[in-house]
Amino acid sequence: MGRILVTGVGLISSIGNTVAANRKSLTEAHSGIEKASFLQSRYTSLLPFGEIKQSTEVLAGLMPITQPQVTRTDLIALHALKEAIDDAQLSEQELRKHSTALISASTVGGMCLTDHMYADANAPVPTGSPYLSSYSNSASTLFLQSFFNIGGIVNTFNTACSSSANAIMYGARLLQNGLAERAIVGGTDSLAKFTINGFNALMILSDAPCRPFDVARKGLNLGEAGAFIILEKEENIAPSQKVYAELKGYGNSNDAYHPSSTSENADGPFLCMQEALQTAGLQPDDIDFINAHGTATENNDETESVAMLRLFDKVPAFASTKSYTGHTLGAAGAVEAIYSILNLHHQEIYPSLNFETPIEKTGLIPVQAYEKRSLHYVMSNSFGFGGNCSSLIFGQYR
Known part of the structure; x- marks a missing residue:
């Protein structure tokens, strides 16, 4: 294919x-x-x-x-x-x-x-x-x-x-x-x-x-x-046609834990990220940056952090662009997919805003300053009510 x-x-x-x-x-x-x-x-x-x-x-x-x-x-x-x-x-x-x-x-x-x-x-x-x-x-x-x-x-x-x-x-x-x-x-x-x-x-x-x-x-x-x-x-597509990035992989899971929360061990977020890597044919250490779901709610940020710690030996650089746009609900996955595409197309990452102190349980710190960085693969996470969790992986077009 x-x-x-x-x-x-x-x-x-x-x-x-x-x-x-x-x-x-x-x-x-x-x-x-x-x-x-x-x-x-x-x-x-x-x-x-x-x-x-x-x-x-x-x-x-x-x-x-x-x-x-x-x-x-x-x-x-x-x-x-x-x-x-x-x-x-x-x-x-x-x-x-x-x-x-x-x-x-x-x-x-x-x-x-x-x-x-x-x-x-x-x-x-x-x-x-x-x-x-x-x-x-x-x-x-x-x-x-x-x-x-x-x-x-x-x-x-x-x-x-x-x-x-x-x-x-x-x-x-x-x-x-x-x-x-x-x-x-x-x-x-x-x-x-x-x-x-x-x-x-x-x-x-x-x-x-x-x-x-x-x-x-x-x-x-x-x-x-x-x-x-x-x-x-x-x-x-024509050889001269503009291309921003490649949609490399994707994954969806549902932990069915709670109508509006994910489980403490983050089964849904972990499984969808794992499946995205599998469909992309990539390993966890291939991911250079994660546009996290990052809603700033008590449950999401902790469980998403738990999922990243479960999946990655070393958690990649990550940030949440919801600190710019707010949570745009049904549009959020596409908004943040475009931001991930821009990450790759311009070889840059955008920081989380308003961060000061990490969550004590996980200790993860998001990117806090704009950076130019070499990026090959970016993951974008979107987790919904009812435990419906999805991850997309975009790759640099070469």
Whole structure:
């Protein structure tokens, strides 16, 4: 089977509206976690968020006409996917082919419009709601399919925080099994009162910028983002075509330990990283850098550290970019996959922010300063609720 290559990327997050703007913020250690400007929630003034620095109305400027059922989640996805398609120089004809697949991910979906749909349902004379069709997590995928006239296999993943990592994995499998010539993979999520209230009920939201892998970590900051990657088989691309990196391996596991926590011995994280190495044909000491899941919650950072100590004789350099963007939920796997691709493409690593003191049980210290470094293989971890854990390995294209 031929190699699977990354030929296009698109990204919007709280630290930039393009891939280049995101990289600039990462190299300058500039976080996008701050007070939100556009979010309407009782927690807007109380908690920091990784909010995209554009209003929904501005994002809607990409649309030829205004459609009330198109959500902020959809528009964020549209922004990111347009950049990825342009970057890979895909034509309208190529998008329409049955060999072009779209595999996206979302956990929020249209829940950002819950209040609108609730008001419609409780109107004195109910007449239906334009927001009902956009409420599911798959609505953003169908919107993208329709907007870009994508003609191949279309699917949506919702496995919580590992959603878009699993979308990338699924797209790679389509290519390997001859079911697509190219796969557009990624995910999108927006900030929404529904999810904010849910995470607040779990008591894992921090009232300050998050501190991944720090002993004094207080919890995560929610963020929003859209991120998409174009995957193509090596034999299908032109010799002159731009290539960012190779998707070398991937792994998924489920420890089924707890609805929102991983087990103390970190079976799920350990097994998915181990499987990623196996599919890549690599050994643990081949990994040069890890973009850790690193949510800054009490459970995740300790168990992810335990898993790394189990797998690696010497834990590679690692960091968590959630200290820049916040936790972007279903988009996180794709966001951090792109950051891993940038690591390789530019031979550089981006530091964790706000770290001071290591967790006593594990003693691991993330990278704390921007570095230029020779990198061959980068691992990106994404661990979801219910114990659904995924790891991706990207390799330098040579």
